[in-house]
Amino acid sequence: MKDLAVRLAALDADASAAVQVIAYFDGLAEAGAGLQSIVRGAAVLAGCPARLDDPTRRVHIRVLPDGTSATDPDQVENHWPHATAGSATLRLERNGPPGPVDPMVLERAATAARTVLDRTRGRAPAADEIALIELLTDAAAPPDARQRAARHLGLPPDAPAFAVVLHTGSVRVHAATENANSSGHQPSNGMANTASTGHPHRAGIGPAVPILELPASHRAARTALRFTAAGTDDDPGEPVIHYADLGALAALATIPDPGAVPDVITLDHAATTAAWLLPTLHAVSTTISLRAAAAKLRLHHSTLQDRVIHAENLLGWSVRNPHGLLRTQLALTLRSLRRNP
């Protein structure tokens, strides 16, 4: 069976080539491939040298189109197509006209690299990195010291960045990437990415701001973290919250003792009598119909109907009209705020 070869390098510009690129990088991610495999995939599929540089994490990988590794002899050229992957940059060393699958390769490889970087290197930032982030998010520190810290962390000086606060208390700062969410204020980032791909990081994410305003992004991220939940039956809700999405809800964070609000006391009391209550209320108040809520809970529609009636008896208010739903949402949110002081 030798030479029944499918030459990945011979991919052409048609749609099936793009599909194969996607399938290839999805396959790498699924199999848990490392950074070098990802960069190698980019080099082989694009047919030109590819490199991944992350000065803050001291990652430098360069692979030739035949798949062999090579140290980097060349200066980075600005015109090379590139994509950012958190604090790392993936580049194709393309000096001629762009290859047909370059954009797809860049996008997919950068996404895969970002996931690996977050998984393997994101959890344990170096000690000096922690100090630099503290400096960067400290409004009392001199602006030029903060600019220097940003440079050491590999943040582009003129691009916006945002802070992320993890449930563990550790703080990260990321450059807002070009492919940030089209609404413009929601950074697309490794944190949200890993959360959506099933590695539940619980995190609050601050808005993208100029470098010197990162202390504000950091404060906002801390606030957003208070609105997150474990996503369990005991603590239903979203594990990742963008501050920018909170809108007026953010004002609730200023309430001094959310646990003392009577509806929260009622809710807590009701929850002790029925384990299904909290996830049921969360589903009902965050979906557009009881039918959608039943689907989310994987319950039969009529079972949910029965539970809703039971819940209304326990709470003493309706959860099926707009006012009652608002009351329910506020009670759930205040309960989260009490749990995350």
Place this chain on the structure above:
Amino acid sequence: MTTAPPFDPELAAALAVISEQLPPALTPEMIPLIRKGTPLAPISDDELRRGGAFEIEERTLDDLGISLLICRPTGSTGHTGCIYHTHGGGMILGDKRTGVPGMLELAEPFGLTVISVEYRLAPETPHPGPVDDCYAGLVWTAKNAAELGIDPDRLIVAGGSAGGGLAAALALMARDLGGPSLLGQMLICPMLDDRNNTPSALQMAGLGIWDRTANQTGWGALLGDAAGGPDVSPYAAPARAADLANLPPAFIDVGSAETFRDEDVAYASRIWQAGGQAELHVWPGGFHGFDTMVPSAALAQDARQARVRWLNRLLSA
């Protein structure tokens, strides 16, 4: 059946793409189709010349009913060592160019000549036709060494997959029939055992490349109803040989995630048990033919380098 070993991550990703064109299982009805199909990339003269490193010649030997592809290092004077190559393709596919680029890559740094034989394929030509063709070509090559500019004492048989099985059979035949003396046998993921019932064959059914069904198709084409039965010749299926003593040093490699893993490991073990010399590499997570199908993968690079190192030791001994 137990869980199959995982594929290497890079190979798993490539396999997702490859499987769309080449399913793991091949049935006899698919033989004509796959012979016509695209996966078997034609190999051009240019590719064989490797930028002028080799001069190529095709020679038809009418009285033997075979032809040879002869690739000599350009401008070589004196007598070179020679890789005598039997191509792969499950006994049912391929021609004398199949797999030759990989052989030339090995031969080039050592200045070796590569001679690849065109043998008749099953099922049109059942055993012993294919292996007899290969052996006739080997004997002719040794006899005509002077004219070919090769050193008959530095003759290595080599092949991948079915070609690996044929190369192993050539070593057995040369030993038993007083044929050419061989310096070595390079058996690349060789197809050795028509019984097709090792744990790896069972474990990898439906997975990877050349699974148990495909293997049944290959052996069935070569041996008909005799496949897996009591009277199969070791020259058809070298795993059947009762005696593996007095063979030339063997290089055997195979992936851990392929049908042939256990029969190839067993063959190496039996060579050692018989007092012979063998070098065995089992590449973790490799599927059948991974080194040629995904040559850029880290595991494929390592697998190819291991062959170069073995050749280097063999030729400088």
